[in-house]
Amino acid sequence: MIDPPKRADLSQVKTYSVQNRPTKVDLTLMARVPNVHLPLADFFDSLPNVLKAYELRYAGHAIAQAYNNHRSVVMMMGAHVIKCGLSPLVVRMMEEGLISCVCMNGAGTIHDFELASYGHTSEDVEAGLETGMFGMVQETAENMNRIIREGVKVGCGLGEALGRGLRHMQAPYERFSIVANAHRLGVPLTVHVAIGTDTIHQQVSFEPDLCAKGSHRDFRLLAGILPNIADGGVILNVGSAVILPEVFLKALTVARNLGSSVRNFTAINMDMIQHYRPNTNVVNRPTKTGGQPISLTGHHEIMLPLLYACAKSYLRETR
Numbered sequence: 001m002i003d004p005p006k007r008a009d010l011s012q013v014k015t016y017s018v019q020n021r022p023t024k025v026d027l028t029l030m031a032r033v034p035n036v037h038l039p040l041a042d043f044f045d046s047l048p049n050v051l052k053a054y055e056l057r058y059a060g061h062a063i064a065q066a067y068n069n070h071r072s073v074v075m076m077m078g079a080h081v082i083k084c085g086l087s088p089l090v091v092r093m094m095e096e097g098l099i100s101c102v103c104m105n106g107a108g109t110i111h112d113f114e115l116a117s118y119g120h121t122s123e124d125v126e127a128g129l130e131t132g133m134f135g136m137v138q139e140t141a142e143n144m145n146r147i148i149r150e151g152v153k154v155g156c157g158l159g160e161a162l163g164r165g166l167r168h169m170q171a172p173y174e175r176f177s178i179v180a181n182a183h184r185l186g187v188p189l190t191v192h193v194a195i196g197t198d199t200i201h202q203q204v205s206f207e208p209d210l211c212a213k214g215s216h217r218d219f220r221l222l223a224g225i226l227p228n229i230a231d232g233g234v235i236l237n238v239g240s241a242v243i244l245p246e247v248f249l250k251a252l253t254v255a256r257n258l259g260s261s262v263r264n265f266t267a268i269n270m271d272m273i274q275h276y277r278p279n280t281n282v283v284n285r286p287t288k289t290g291g292q293p294i295s296l297t298g299h300h301e302i303m304l305p306l307l308y309a310c311a312k313s314y315l316r317e318t319r
Contacts, residue, residue: 041313055294060310062234062266062292063098067315071233071265072100072225076248076282078239079107082178083122084301087115089308091181098311101225102159102182102189103218105243106198109162109179109191113144116166116177136202143169145205152210157217158191188225190218192247223251227260236268237282239300245281252286263290270296270303 028049044060047053066073081090093099104112114121117139128134144162147169151161163183166174174180182189193215195201195208229235237244255262267287269278274295283293296303 039313039316040309041316044310044313052296056296056306056310058292059234059266059268059294059296060307061314062232062268063236063307063311064314066229066232066234066266067097067311069232071231072228073098073234073236074101074103074222074225074229075099076103076235076237076240076244077108078105078241078244079111080239081300081304082108082111082115084299086300086304087112087176087178089305090178091175093308094178094182094185094187098308100187100228101222102178102187103222103244103247104159104179104189104191105240106191106193106200109158110140110144110198110200112177112179113162113166114140116171116173116180117143117169119173134199137199138203141200141203142205144200145203145207148214149207149210152214152217156214157221158193158211158214159189159218159221161214162191163189188221190222191215192218192222192243194243197243219247219251220254222247223254223258226252226255226262229265230260230262231264233265234268235265235282235286236270237278238270238304239272240278241271241275242277245277249281249285262286266292266294268294268296270298270300270307272299273297 044057047057049057063073065071075090075093077090081087090099090102094102111121125134128136143165147165148158148161151164152158156164159179160183163179166177166180167183171177171180179189181187191214193211195212200206201208201211226235235248237248252262265287267283269283271278274297279295283295287293296307
């Protein structure tokens with residue numbers, strides 16, 4: 001028979017001194033109230049040195065260190081970065097050497113092309129889907145597919161073909177184009193396309209064999225660039241949930257297969273929510289044998305400017 005339950009006798013509980021207890025938080029980690037009258041660098045110094053504030057500062061420091069040590073910072077970006085109005089910031093980061101390679105999906109190049117050519121982009125998908133006219137703008141598809149065709153035929157990858165074509169067109173808003181400015185600055189820009197995912201694939205002007213050839217050239221270019229993120233470089237994924245994390249994993253495999261270790265780099269994923277593939281294929285798996293994994297959650301239009309400002313604040317300290 002089970003004995004009747006008794007209340008635990010707390011007078012018999014063993015205790016020990018707080019002085020002997022290991023802790024995770026102490027006064028050295030506390031935030032400081034930022035002085036809005038001082039430079040922005042003071043703001044980052046005021047952040048508490050814990051959790052994601054620590055990771056943001058680490059990420060900014062990693063980009064600054066990569067710049068100082070001549071290691072690559074490879075930025076992979078989804079189309080939403082452009083739709084959030086961040087193109088001028090990405091262009092500035094390329095101009096300042098804080099980004100040494102840009103990787104895009106096909107949708108990103110379409111929004112970039114339309115902003116540069118027409119000054120506007122991003123249609124009402126639901127309305128166009130209902131009428132069967134989603135993605136059926138004539139000028140975008142005809143011009144982009146022509147530029148891709150002409151560039152790939154002379155040996156360009158998709159990124160170089162589109163940058164070259166936009167500059168030859170003298171697009172009226174070229175200063176907002178990541179693709180055109182990468183070409184102007186000599187920054188490698190690679191484009192990775194899945195056939196059927198982009199609106200320019202819906203029209204008769206699209207030539208899938210040339211698009212695939214150009215995209216594969218860019219894959220090989222990325223695989224050739226990745227060895228320079230080893231030992232202090234950065235891979236940064238902003239808003240690509242599937243295509244670019246998958247491409248990165250395969251390009252990294254090729255680079256290691258060909259003899260480059262490509263380890264001891266900082267891998268950063270930034271998105272509004274954390275998806276499986278970016279965290280698995282960009283952040284966690286590649287850094288298992290050396291490297292720093294970082295995942296930052298938040299809206300691109302806030303987080304990317306913060307990361308840029310953080311990197312600049314560290315660069316300011318080292319000069």
